[in-house]
Amino acid sequence: xxxxxxxxxxxxxxxxxxxxxxxxxxxxxxxxxxxxxxxxxxxxxxxxxxxxxxxxxxxxxxxxxxxxxxxxxxxxxxxxxxxxxxxxxxxxxxxxxxxxxxxxxxxxxxxxxxxxxxxxxxxxxxxxxxxxxxxxxxxxxxxxxxxxxxxxxxxxxxxxxxxxxxxxxxxxxxxxxxxxxxxxxxxxxxxxxxxxxxxxxxxxxxxxxxxxxxxxxxxxxxxxxxxxxxxxxxxxxxxxxxxxxxxxxxxxxxxxxxxxxxxxxxxxxxxxxxxxxxxxxxxxxxxxxxxxxxxxxxxxxxxxxxxxxxxxxxxxxxxxxxxxxxxx
Amino acid sequence: xxxxxxxxxxxxxxxxxxxxxxxxxxxxxxxxxxxxxxxxxxxxxxxxxxxxxxxxxxxxxxxxxxxxxxxxxxxxxxxxxxxxxxxxxxxxxxxxxxxxxxxxxxxxxxxxxxxxxxxxxxxxxxxxxxxxxxxxxxxxxxxxxxxxxxxxxxxxxxxxxxxxxxxxxxxxxxxxxxxxxxxxxxxxxxxxxxxxxxxxxxxxxxxxxxxxxxxxxxxxxxxxxxxxxxxxxxxxxxxxxxxxxxxxxxxxxxxxxxxxxxxxxxxxxxxxxxxxxxxxxxxxxxxxxxxx
Numbered sequence: 001x002x003x004x005x006x007x008x009x010x011x012x013x014x015x016x017x018x019x020x021x022x023x024x025x026x027x028x029x030x031x032x033x034x035x036x037x038x039x040x041x042x043x044x045x046x047x048x049x050x051x052x053x054x055x056x057x058x059x060x061x062x063x064x065x066x067x068x069x070x071x072x073x074x075x076x077x078x079x080x081x082x083x084x085x086x087x088x089x090x091x092x093x094x095x096x097x098x099x100x101x102x103x104x105x106x107x108x109x110x111x112x113x114x115x116x117x118x119x120x121x122x123x124x125x126x127x128x129x130x131x132x133x134x135x136x137x138x139x140x141x142x143x144x145x146x147x148x149x150x151x152x153x154x155x156x157x158x159x160x161x162x163x164x165x166x167x168x169x170x171x172x173x174x175x176x177x178x179x180x181x182x183x184x185x186x187x188x189x190x191x192x193x194x195x196x197x198x199x200x201x202x203x204x205x206x207x208x209x210x211x212x213x214x215x216x217x218x219x220x221x222x223x224x225x226x227x228x229x230x231x232x233x234x235x236x237x238x239x240x241x242x243x244x245x246x247x248x249x250x251x252x253x254x255x256x257x258x259x260x261x262x263x264x265x266x267x268x269x270x271x272x273x274x275x276x277x278x279x280x281x282x283x284x285x286x287x288x289x290x291x292x293x294x295x296x297x298x299x300x301x302x303x304x305x306x307x308x309x310x311x312x313x314x315x316x317x318x319x320x321x322x323x324x325x326x327x328x
Numbered sequence: 329x330x331x332x333x334x335x336x337x338x339x340x341x342x343x344x345x346x347x348x349x350x351x352x353x354x355x356x357x358x359x360x361x362x363x364x365x366x367x368x369x370x371x372x373x374x375x376x377x378x379x380x381x382x383x384x385x386x387x388x389x390x391x392x393x394x395x396x397x398x399x400x401x402x403x404x405x406x407x408x409x410x411x412x413x414x415x416x417x418x419x420x421x422x423x424x425x426x427x428x429x430x431x432x433x434x435x436x437x438x439x440x441x442x443x444x445x446x447x448x449x450x451x452x453x454x455x456x457x458x459x460x461x462x463x464x465x466x467x468x469x470x471x472x473x474x475x476x477x478x479x480x481x482x483x484x485x486x487x488x489x490x491x492x493x494x495x496x497x498x499x500x501x502x503x504x505x506x507x508x509x510x511x512x513x514x515x516x517x518x519x520x521x522x523x524x525x526x527x528x529x530x531x532x533x534x535x536x537x538x539x540x541x542x543x544x545x546x547x548x549x550x551x552x553x554x555x556x557x558x559x560x561x562x563x564x565x566x567x568x569x570x571x572x573x574x575x576x577x578x579x580x581x582x583x584x585x586x587x588x589x590x591x592x593x594x595x596x597x598x599x600x601x602x603x604x605x606x607x608x609x610x611x612x613x614x615x616x617x618x619x620x
Binding site: 139144158270 | 459460461473550558581595602
């Protein structure tokens with residue numbers, strides 16, 4: 001097991017290194033930081049621009065490989081370089097990671113809980129009214145891209161604010177209101193009101209996927225011998241379903257949960273950007289528009305590490321939950 | 329009718345699958361809706377006097393009327409005309425990207441599974457690498473290359489990030505197919521490996537690949553929409569669902585027609601494709617049972 005794990009880790013490290021290098025090369029050759037200076041008035045002299053770009057390791061007159069070597073040298077020491085405005089990338093991203101983490105964690109927990117409950121309830125009465133309804137709704141949700149869903153939520157939220165509540169209950173921009181001074185509970189309610197719509201936008205899609213997944217695994221388990229045995233032993237139907245069927249059916253879903261978390265760190269991009277949360281995803285889009293090579297590369301590295309950590313965690317979780325995996 | 333055909337000769341697999349597909353409500357609805365959408369996208373523009381480049385300077389941001397069926401945009405463009413134009417582009421992009429990515433998945437997966445050893449390791453590693461790279465980031469960084477008229481390149485790049493998971497499934501199935509007698513027989517008769525892969529292995533995985541291609545259509549349309557929404561996909565003057573939704577969402581609050589028609593059509597399109605995919609999967613799966 002230890003040898004297997006070590007080989008896996010080594011393989012992952014190489015993958016991250018190659019993916020990061022590729023992302024840097026691509027970003028460095030496709031994005032053009034020099035164009036940022038083109039529309040400034042008065043136009044800075046070329047020598048000044050050159051000096052500034054060189055200081056930031058963004059000068060396109062330096063050979064790509066040399067820039068890459070400088071960048072990689074910094075990354076190995078944990079320094080992702082500077083943004084186009086000259087501030088360190090590390091500090092900026094550290095702050096933003098917290099924002100993204102909060103949003104993703106809450107969205108993922110809500111989405112997976114809702115999905116698991118709905119999927120399990122649907123499977124218990126297969127082809128019943130609840131099964132049909134939840135299948136229909138999840139099909140509809142899966143057909144909606146996040147950009148449409150988020151915009152719909154903003155429109156509906158604004159409409160509800162105007163027509164239903166008469167005041168702004170749902171806040172659709174940012175994580176909290178600036179300069180709010182209403183004590184602890186005021187801050188909490190302000191944060192919650194900012195949180196409702198982005199969380200729905202993030203978790204609805206997840207809930208749809210999770211419910212389909214949970215329904216299928218639950219259906220497989222429901223017909224299994226051990227559930228019948230449990231009932232024959234004298235357990236009531238609900239006891240057998242909760243203690244034996246649901247637990248077993250949760251194993252693949254737990255694995256999927258770990259995997260999704262890694263993918264979501266950048267997957268929340270659209271939600272963050274549309275709802276104005278200053279997280280990693282928003283910065284990803286902004287940095288592409290501002291030709292910020294170092295930030296783009298840093299986010300690519302974070303995303304790659306997140307995906308690989310998540311898939312490693314998924315494997316370990318699977319092994320921990322399912323004795324058959326450990327034995328084999 | 330069907331009983332008659334069955335009585336005459338053994339039913340072909342195609343006919344059985346088609347029959348099972350059209351037996352299911354999902355399949356019928358999805359198919360009918362998709363045919364309607366295609367008709368609308370390709371024949372619909374002829375019904376309206378406005379083309380997608382026309383601007384009506386007497387009606388800016390006007391609500392739906394007899395003149396403009398879906399209303400007009402801020403620029404005076406007819407929403408019906410631009411929406412159908414965008415739908416056409418999105419459908420073409422989705423279909424092409426799905427075809428390319430499924431073909432890629434089939435070829436890479438089958439080669440990796442058939443030739444074990446270094447070929448397998450290299451191809452699997454390449455797939456892993458593409459899984460690790462954030463697709464959105466790469467496509468967005470490359471977006472300056474997708475300038476006007478370069479949408480074919482966009483389709484190829486889109487397909488490049490859709491095939492990995494399927495190729496892993498194909499690889500697994502190829503490894504087990506390789507042990508079967510008919511492949512062994514072909515090998516011992518001296519058929520070349522490439523010929524075995526294209527003549528025997530890939531056709532035997534056709535049901536998986538067809539279902540995968542269908543579901544990839546919706547995945548490609550959704551990805552295209554998200555990218556174009558932020559300006560990283562289809563570039564103006566071309567329009568697609570994504571660019572239209574981006575424009576519409578800005579004016580949606582006081583001019584709902586600029587957003588809801590496009591968003592609604594997008595959701596209906598993806599829904600229809602997904603329904604077809606689901607019904608096809610059931611039709612191909614001899615073990616599946618549907619109620620009624």
